[in-house]
Structures are given as C-alpha cells and as structure tokens.
Amino acid sequence: MDVDVAVGAGDCAMDALLEGLWLHDLLGGPARAALASVCAQVLETVVRHDARAATITVSRPAANPARAELD
Numbered sequence: 001m002d003v004d005v006a007v008g009a010g011d012c013a014m015d016a017l018l019e020g021l022w023l024h025d026l027l028g029g030p031a032r033a034a035l036a037s038v039c040a041q042v043l044e045t046v047v048r049h050d051a052r053a054a055t056i057t058v059s060r061p062a063a064n065p066a067r068a069e070l071d
Contacts, residue, residue, distance in 0.1 A: 017047075024045075024046065
C-alpha cells in the first residue's frame with residue numbers, strides 16, 4: 001500500500017537537531033554534563049545543520065525530507 005506522508009519543517013528540524021547532537025556525542029544521560037558545557041562552535045554547527053534541513057524541506061512540494069541533500 002502506498003501512503004503519502006508529509007514531513008514539515010518542524011519534524012525535519014527536530015530530526016536534524018537530534019542527529020547533530022548524536023554526532024557530537026551529546027545525547028543521553030551520560031552526556032548531560034557535556035551538553036551543558038557545549039562550546040559555541042559545536043552548537044553553531046548543530047544549529048546550522050538543523051536550519052539547513054528545515055529550509056530544504058520546505059522549499060519543495062509535499063515538504064519531502066532533506067536527508068539526502070545533507071550528506
């Protein structure tokens with residue numbers, strides 16, 4: 001069965017945010033201290049990735065996720 005699914009900017013942004021935090025080992029209980037003291041450069045990298053994902057997603061019909069374009 002084919003099902004059309006629309007993913008919006010918020011969904012994509014949350015996915016990209018979690019991915020960015022995961023790539024920098026900033027997710028989970030053991031990473032709490034590292035997350036609390038994350039440097040500005042890492043935070044900027046994660047937020048830029050997040051914003052780029054949301055921007056690409058809403059730039060096209062049906063708000064298809066931008067995963068392939070982010071690699």
